[in-house]
Amino acid sequence: MTDPTQMTEAEAANRLMRLAREIARHNRLYHDQDEPEIADADYDALVRENNALEAAFPHLIRSDSPNAQVGAAPTSALRKVQHAVRMMSLDNGFADEDIAEFIARVRRFLALPEDAPVALTAEPKIDGLSCSLHYEKGELVLAATRGDGTTGEDVTANVRTIPDIPQRLTGQAVPDLFEVRGEVYMAKADFVALNARLAAEADDPEKARQFANPRNAAAGSLRQKDAAVTASRPLRFLAHGWGEVSAVPAETQLGVMQAIAGWGLPVSDRLTCVDTLEALIAHYRAIEAARADLPFDIDGVVYKVDRLDWQQRLGFVAKAPRWAIAHKFPAERAQTTLESIDIQVGRTGKLTPVGRLTPVTVGGVVVSNVTLHNADEIERLGVRPGDRIVVQRAGDVIPQVVDNLTRDEPRTPFAFPDHCPVCHSEAVREEGEVDIRCTGGLICPAQRFERLRHFVSRAALDIEGLGEKSIQEFLDLGWIAEPADIFRLKSHRADLLGREGWKEKSVDNLLAAIEAKRQPDAARLLFGLGIRHIGAVTARDLLRRYMTLEGISALAAGIIALRDAAAPAEGEEESRFRNRLDKAIAEYIGVENVGSAVGHALADFFHEPHNVDVWNDLLREVSPPDYLVETTASAVTGKTVVFTGKLETMSRDEAKAQAERLGAKAAGSVSARTDLVVAGPGAGSKLKQAAALGIDVIDEAAWAEIVKAAG
Numbered sequence: 274m275t276d277p278t279q280m281t282e283a284e285a286a287n288r289l290m291r292l293a294r295e296i297a298r299h300n301r302l303y304h305d306q307d308e309p310e311i312a313d314a315d316y317d318a319l320v321r322e323n324n325a326l327e328a329a330f331p332h333l334i335r336s337d338s339p340n341a342q343v344g345a346a347p348t349s350a351l352r353k354v355q356h357a358v359r360m361m362s363l364d365n366g367f368a369d370e371d372i373a374e375f376i377a378r379v380r381r382f383l384a385l386p387e388d389a390p391v392a393l394t395a396e397p398k399i400d401g402l403s404c405s406l407h408y409e410k411g412e413l414v415l416a417a418t419r420g421d422g423t424t425g426e427d428v429t430a431n432v433r434t435i436p437d438i439p440q441r442l443t444g445q446a447v448p449d450l451f452e453v454r455g456e457v458y459m460a461k462a463d464f465v466a467l468n469a470r471l472a473a474e475a476d477d478p479e480k481a482r483q484f485a486n487p488r489n490a491a492a493g494s495l496r497q498k499d500a501a502v503t504a505s506r507p508l509r510f511l512a513h514g515w516g517e518v519s520a521v522p523a524e525t526q527l528g529v530m531q532a533i534a535g536w537g538l539p540v541s542d543r544l545t546c547v548d549t550l551e552a553l554i555a556h557y558r559a560i561e562a563a564r565a566d567l568p569f570d571i572d573g574v575v576y577k578v579d580r581l582d583w584q585q586r587l588g589f590v591a592k593a594p595r596w597a598i599a600h601k602f603p604a605e606r607a608q609t610t611l612e613s614i615d616i617q618v619g620r621t622g623k624l625t626p627v628g629r630l631t632p633v634t635v636g637g638v639v640v641s642n643v644t645l646h647n648a649d650e651i652e653r654l655g656v657r658p659g660d661r662i663v664v665q666r667a668g669d670v671i672p673q674v675v676d677n678l679t680r681d682e683p684r685t686p687f688a689f690p691d692h693c694p695v696c697h698s699e700a701v702r703e704e705g706e707v708d709i710r711c712t713g714g715l716i717c718p719a720q721r722f723e724r725l726r727h728f729v730s731r732a733a734l735d736i737e738g739l740g741e742k743s744i745q746e747f748l749d750l751g752w753i754a755e756p757a758d759i760f761r762l763k764s765h766r767a768d769l770l771g772r773e774g775w776k777e778k779s780v781d782n783l784l785a786a787i788e789a790k791r792q793p794d795a796a797r798l799l800f801g802l803g804i805r806h807i808g809a810v811t812a813r814d815l816l817r818r819y820m821t822l823e824g825i826s827a828l829a830a831g832i833i834a835l836r837d838a839a840a841p842a843e844g845e846e847e848s849r850f851r852n853r854l855d856k857a858i859a860e861y862i863g864v865e866n867v868g869s870a871v872g873h874a875l876a877d878f879f880h881e882p883h884n885v886d887v888w889n890d891l892l893r894e895v896s897p898p899d900y901l902v903e904t905t906a907s908a909v910t911g912k913t914v915v916f917t918g919k920l921e922t923m924s925r926d927e928a929k930a931q932a933e934r935l936g937a938k939a940a941g942s943v944s945a946r947t948d949l950v951v952a953g954p955g956a957g958s959k960l961k962q963a964a965a966l967g968i969d970v971i972d973e974a975a976w977a978e979i980v981k982a983a984g
C-alpha cells in the first residue's frame with residue numbers, strides 16, 4: 274500500500290473509488306453469498322488502507338464509503354424484514370493502545386474527569402452471524418438476519434429448528450415486546466463433522482460443497498429457503514444484546530444480559546464487567562489463550578460501556594455504536610496445542626514431520642495440520658507433542674509454527690525416527706542435506722503409493738479417473754505395485770465390477786482412460802517415474818537432446834561408466850575430485866541447465882536392478898513415440914548441421930534447438946554426411962575438415978537469416 278501522504282489528490286480519489294468498489298464486492302461475497310474470495314486478514318488490510326486514505330484526505334470521503342455500510346443488502350429468495358432499530362457493526366482495535374484511546378474517547382464525550390472509572394463489560398466476539406429474535410408476550414414471532422443493518426431476511430422457520438433458541442421465554446418480568454440480538458454459530462467439532470457428511474453424501478466427493486470455516490457454514494445453513502435443511506445443520510446461539518423493546522429490565526448492560534439469561538437464552542459464560550484498562554486487557558489475554566480450546570470460533574473480545582444511560586448519550590457514528598469496541602486478535606495468528614508429530618514419507622522417501630493441532634481458525638481458515646519441515650526445524654523450535662504453539666498463516670502460504678510458548682517446560686525433546694515409519698528401512702541423512710530419507714526405495718509402500726499417484730498425475734501421464742482412493746484400493750488388493758501394472762488392470766475388470774462403488778460405466782471409463790495412454794509423451798513418462806531432480810522441464814530438456822527413452826537409458830549407462838572409471842589423481846583432495854567429476858558429468862550430458870545432480874540421480878536410478886526391471890516392464894506396456902520437436906519447413910529441413918567456433922548471439926544449445934525446430938539434425942562432428950557447417954570465430958579443425966570434404970560453410974549471421982526466413 275502506498276503511503277497516502279505521497280499521493281496526489283487525483284490518485285487518492287481514484288484509489289478511494291476503487292477501494293469502495295472492491296470492498297463492496299467482498300462484502301457481497303462474504304455477507305450475502307457466504308462465499309468469500311479472500312482471507313479476512315486481506316479484507317481487513319483493504320479496509321485499513323481505505324481508512325488511512327480517508328484520514329489523510331477527509332474532503333474526499335465518498336458517500337458510498339465502506340465505513341458507512343453494514344454488511345450487504347440481502348439478495349436471497351427469503352422474505353425481507355425492516356429492522357425497527359438498526360443492526361450495527363462494531364468499531365475495532367488491535368493494539369492495547371486502541372482500547373486505551375477508546376476509553377479516553379468515551380470520557381471526553383461524556384465530559385468525565387481523566388481518571389474517572391468507566392465500567393465496561395467484556396465477552397468473547399463469536400464468529401457467526403448476527404440474528405435478531407422478536408419475542409411478543411414471551412413468544413418467538415419473528416427472526417431476522419442483519420442484512421445491511423436496515424433490511425434483513427426473515428429466517429423465523431429456520432431459527433425454530435435451533436435447539437438453543439426457546440420458542441417461549443420463561444422466568445420473571447418478561448416485557449411485552451423484546452427483541453434479543455445475538456450470534457448464530459456452529460461449533461468447531463460440528464463444522465468438521467458437517468463437512469465430512471457433505472463429502473460422504475456427494476456423488477463426487479471432490480466436488481462436494483465444503484465450507485471454509487464455521488462462520489460460513491453457519492451463515493450458509495441459516496439462510497436456507499428450506500428450513501428442513503437448516504434443521505439438519507447443528508446451529509447454536511449466544512445472545513449479546515437487544516434491539517426494539519417495550520421495557521428494559523435493568524440499568525446496566527450486564528444487568529440486561531443477566532435478565533436475558535434468566536429468560537432461558539444462552540449468554541456467554543465469559544461475560545464479565547470491570548472498570549480498569551488493566552483488568553480488561555487481562556481478560557482479553559485470558560480469552561486469547563483459551564481461544565483454541567473454546568468449542569467455537571471467536572475473533573476478539575467485545576467491550577461495552579456498562580451504564581445504559583451513558584450508552585444512550587454516546588449514541589452512534591456511521592455504522593457502529595460509540596459505546597462499544599471489538600478488541601480483535603491478530604487475524605493471521607493463533608495459539609493452539611501441538612497434539613502430535615506424525616512422519617509422512619514422500620515419493621522420494623523424504624520423511625516430513627507434520628504437526629497435528631487442536632484445530633484453530635486462522636485468517637478465516639481452519640488449521641489442523643502444520644508442516645514442521647525437517648528435523649532441524651523441530652530442533653530450532655524445540656517443539657514436542659503437548660506444547661502450546663503460535664501458528665501463522667499469511668496469504669495462501671501453508672501454515673507455519675512461529676513460536677513455541679512452552680519450550681521451557683522440562684520435557685524430553687522429540688526424537689526424530691531413524692527408521693521409516695512405514696517400511697522400517699533405515700532412514701538416513703545424506704551428507705550436506707537437511708532431509709532424512711527412507712532407504713527402502715520401491716519396496717517402501719509409502720513411496721510406492723506416492724510414486725503411483727505421481728505417475729498418473731496431471732503433469733505426468735494424466736490418467737483421468739485414477740484418483741488417490743482407487744490407487745490405494747488397487748494397491749491394497751495387490752493389483753498394482755509399479756507403473757506397468759496400471760496397464761494390466763484390464764485383466765481385473767470382472768473382479769472390479771464386483772466391488773462396491775464400481776459401476777460398469779466407471780470401470781470402462783477408467784480402463785479406456787488407461788488405454789488412451791499407451792503411446793504417452795516420452796517426457797511425461799520420464800517425469801512420471803519420479804526420479805529425483807527430474808522435473809517436468811528437465812525431462813523435456815533431456816528428451817529434446819536424447820529423443821527416446823532408450824537414449825535416456827544409454828545416457829545413464831554412460832554416466833555410470835564415467836563414474837566407475839573416475840578416480841582421484843595422486844594427492845588430489847576428495848572435494849576437488851568430486852568437483853572435477855561433477856563437471857565432467859554435466860559436460861557429458863551436454864544439455865543447458867541440466868547439471869550433475871540430474872546425472873547422479875539418473876545413474877543412481879539405473880544402478881538399482883529393481884528400477885531397471887520397473888523401467889523395462891513399463892516399456893513393454895507402452896511405446897512413446899520418438900521425441901520430435903515440432904518442425905518448420907526450411908532451407909535446412911532434413912539436413913545435418915554442425916556448429917563450430919564461438920557463437921556470438923546465442924548458446925550452442927539454442928543453435929541446436931533452432932536446427933531441430935527447422936527439421937535439421939545437429940551433429941557434433943563433421944563427416945561425409947554433414948550438409949552444412951556454421952562456423953563462428955575460432956573454429957579450427959572442423960572448419961578444415963569441412964573444406965577438405967567440400968561442405969558448405971556459413972557464418973552465424975547467414976544462419977540467422979535461414980532461421981528468420983523459416984519464420
Ligand SMILES: NC(=O)c1ccc[n+]([C@@H]2O[C@H](COP(=O)([O-])OP(=O)(O)OC[C@H]3O[C@@H](n4cnc5c(N)ncnc54)[C@H](O)[C@@H]3O)[C@@H](O)[C@H]2O)c1
Binds near residue numbers: 300363402637
Ligand atoms: N473475507 C472477506 O471477504 C470479508 C468480507 C467482509 C467482511 N469480512 C470480515 O467480517 C468482519 C466485518 O464484519 P462486520 O461488519 O459484521 O463486523 P464484525 O463481525 O467485526 O463485528 C460486528 C458483529 O460482531 C458480532 N458479535 C459477535 N459477538 C458479539 C458480542 N459479544 N457483542 C456484540 N456483537 C458481537 C455481531 O453480530 C456484530 O454484528 C471483519 O472481521 C472482516 O474480516 C470478511
Ligand SMILES: [Zn+2]
Binds near residue numbers: 618695696697718720
Ligand atoms: Zn519406507
